[in-house]
Amino acid sequence: MSDLAAIVLAAGKGTRMKSDLHKVLHPIAGRAMLDHLLASLDELAPKQTVVVVGDKADQIARAVGGRAETVPQEPQLGTGHAVQHAQDTLTGFSGDVLVLYGDVPFVRAETMRSMLERLHGADEPACVVLGFEPADPGHYGRVIANNAGSISKMIEFKDASEEERACSLCNSGLLAARSEDLFALLARVSNDNAQSEYYLPDIVNIAIGDGRACAVVVCDDPGEVTGINSRGELAAAEAAWQAARREAALADGATLVAPETVFFSHDTRLGRDVMVEPNVVFGPGVTVADGAWIKGFSHIEGASIGAGAQVGPFARLRPGAVLEENAFVGNFVEMKKATLGPGAKASHLTYLGDAIVGENANIGAGTITCNYDGYFKYKTEIGPRAFIGSNSSLIAPVKIGADAIVAAGSEVSRDVGDGDLRMVRGEQIVKPGWADRFHDAMKKKAAKKD
Structure with missing residues (x-):
């Protein structure tokens, strides 16, 4: 040639x-x-x-x-x-x-x-x-x-x-x-x-x-x-491309429960026996390994999903998100520039940014990594088998050691050693009968207004 x-x-x-x-x-x-x-x-x-x-x-x-x-x-x-x-x-x-x-x-x-x-x-x-x-x-x-x-x-x-x-x-x-x-x-x-x-x-x-x-x-x-000259022709071209890509995904061994609701990017890569539920959107830069399960209404871009991993429903993986083998993110979990190690899980209502989560660690509901101070971003490292209790804030830069436990509701700004328990909560105050007296006083005020 x-x-x-x-x-x-x-x-x-x-x-x-x-x-x-x-x-x-x-x-x-x-x-x-x-x-x-x-x-x-x-x-x-x-x-x-x-x-x-x-x-x-x-x-x-x-x-x-x-x-x-x-x-x-x-x-x-x-x-x-x-x-x-x-x-x-x-x-x-x-x-x-x-x-x-x-x-x-x-x-x-x-x-x-x-x-x-x-x-x-x-x-x-x-x-x-x-x-x-x-x-x-x-x-x-x-x-x-x-x-x-x-x-x-x-x-x-x-x-x-x-x-x-x-x-x-x-x-x-x-x-x-x-x-x-x-x-x-x-x-x-x-x-x-x-x-x-x-x-x-x-x-x-x-x-x-x-x-x-x-x-x-x-x-x-x-x-x-086919030439594209208008928004209508652009939409038709997108539809034709998506239809062809869905057929290719099915032919290559993926399961699309409702193919017409799944949207791919030009470079999406799916392995064998991947399950994709309805209303999933793949943005650019996504690789999904064999046997992974993408549940409904998830949005994924710039992410790598390992073999046997599970995502969603209603999860969002942003660029730099990595789920290693058998990791799991559940509903309303967002990840960016974060890695979940093998078997690690963040089941719901969590934000993980600029984080590394070790093997078989558990991230409780409502946990967030506080990675940004308005100027710079910082890293959170969570060791293998660590347990992060619900509604915890991990204020980066911070390291949580292997097998450590962070108690629910904690705000952690200092490193936690291997096997340690960290509990960071305000003092719990109890005032007996205070609520009853409050309600009685407020009811009397309301009655006078009437």
Whole structure:
């Protein structure tokens, strides 16, 4: 395979999104559209990636960081014009070029690879177009080709005859060409059309006019080349992605009690025999090991859940939460940057932040680690088999030793040694008969008011 460069078109204004965020940065499954595309592209290891930008260019430049170069297209005079703006950045590059679209995020690496392989076929096509066959071809441009995929004509719907419109093979807009062919053909594209724009597909017809072959590769799933231009289309794309991911989870050996209520992120990893109850949301960065049980209404992000561990119901695991083997967090427990060791449990109504909890320790209901003083965060360490009584406040930095007991209702601000009992409570005062006298006095006052 030749060296590869990619040109990603992302200069459109995306006005139908009605957003201050650039269209291609809107997320699907917790990842920006553009990042979905770049992740697939990375599998082909391109030598250079150029993103053509226009509106909100600074947002895209920040988003891609060092992963790609950005070049501005101003004014914006069509897709061919956009690709031409990448030419200077690719000066000296000799190899294949893929032209992709930032708002068409789901093109698989395998599909890109098949386009490049076809580009090096025996007939040496000047261009390879990615085609698709939607259920309703509608107003898409048509690709007129024979059964072998050799293109005889590319035509816009408005210019097509009735016979040509009957063709169901449509142009996705994605294209592969050798760099020397791509830019040489683009130099010959005219803007003699109603919009006075330079259209990328015109290079195919120019090459055919020169007597050169051009070919089409048809993607298996039209969903791969679905463009996203509005909030409604974004929601539809999210729904389609989630549906596919749920099917994959089931096929891989997880149980989803109510699949339609479970939401995954782009990088969620589930082991075998994982049980996921209804209304669970996985944010980015979650790994769940074999045999874990995620109970209903839990929200999990940036967390690692060990084999046989249990979470929820109504639990929240935030970034840095780790449950080791057979650990347990119950209802209304929140964890952040905290580790529960093997067999440790926090059954309900607890906050654990910046904490390490040892093996088989027990965290009582209503316990919190007080880890923040308004400026800095501090760590709490709880030893193996320690027992933290209900409604305790552990004021970090603090260490609770192995097998230690913290009595219920304690506010612990100093270390507790191994095997020690720590009880930190105010003196309990009893005043016999005080409550009866109080109630009698208040009743008399209330009677006088009446």
